[in-house]
Amino acid sequence: MTRTVYLNGDYLPETEAKVSVFDRGFLMADGVYEVTSVLGGKLIDFAGHCARLQRSLDELAMTNPHTPDEWLAIHRELVARNGIDEGMVYLQVTRGNPGDRDFAFPPAGTPPTVVLFTQAKAGLADNPVAKTGWKVISIPDIRWGRRDIKTVQLLYPSMGKMMAKAAGVDDAWLVEDGCVTEGTSNNAYIVKGNRIITRALSNDILHGITRAAVLRFAREAQMEVEERNFTVDEAKQADEAFITSASAFVMPVVEIDGAAIGTGTPGNVATRLREIYLDEMRKAAV
Structure with missing residues (x-):
């Protein structure tokens, strides 16, 4: 058709x-x-x-x-x-x-x-991968300095996706000055205890629309949110991790550079936030 x-x-x-x-x-x-x-x-x-x-x-x-x-x-x-x-x-x-x-x-x-x-995209909300989680690799972030503008210049993110595919994983997290900026087409988070850690808004990352909604829902659910840089080593030591984007919603991340994050399975925080996000967004959809 x-x-x-x-x-x-x-x-x-x-x-x-x-x-x-x-x-x-x-x-x-x-x-x-x-x-x-x-x-x-x-x-x-x-x-x-x-x-x-x-x-x-x-x-x-x-x-x-x-x-x-x-x-x-x-x-x-x-x-x-x-x-x-x-x-x-x-x-x-x-x-x-x-x-x-x-x-x-x-x-x-x-x-x-x-x-x-x-x-x-049939089954967009019921993506079975949300029950197993993504695996990611880390790669250098060599994009231009205005990543906050959602431009169509997506060559390096596309190359990052292909690096991930070649490594047999789902995506790549971009790293600058030792810290994770974001995923190739998503915002990145780690969880330690009840604290969600994600990079603060700046010119370094896209100001995610899903990011804004998820952080709002997290605070309403009495979860602590800390907006700061975090390293790949911190991610490896985290209890869990996840990404957010307009098409993946909230997606657990269970491995980075071959190291399991937490138990190596989707964590409670990411799973709950995905449920909350989908429920609230469906109610507010136009």
């Missing part, structure tokens, strides 16, 4: 959607993106994704082509047209097509390129 995608105001079969070879997203990775999960045909934490999209656009001096209500209407229309019950909606905005390749930004008023498409 051919998907319906959204391109610059039109809903089109995916085979008919075309973007110029001069688009700056293609030539310069000059664009930002968001991914919103869908459960039960409804959007999860949509307001958070909309707010982060605005922040990313502002940081790159790009104009937001739509209001939050307009974005919501487009997302809902795509979900309906493609019959998505569980899955994701991918959104990308680039600085557009200036008509030729140039390092300088296009003239003011150049229309942005807006692309959205859906991905059906």
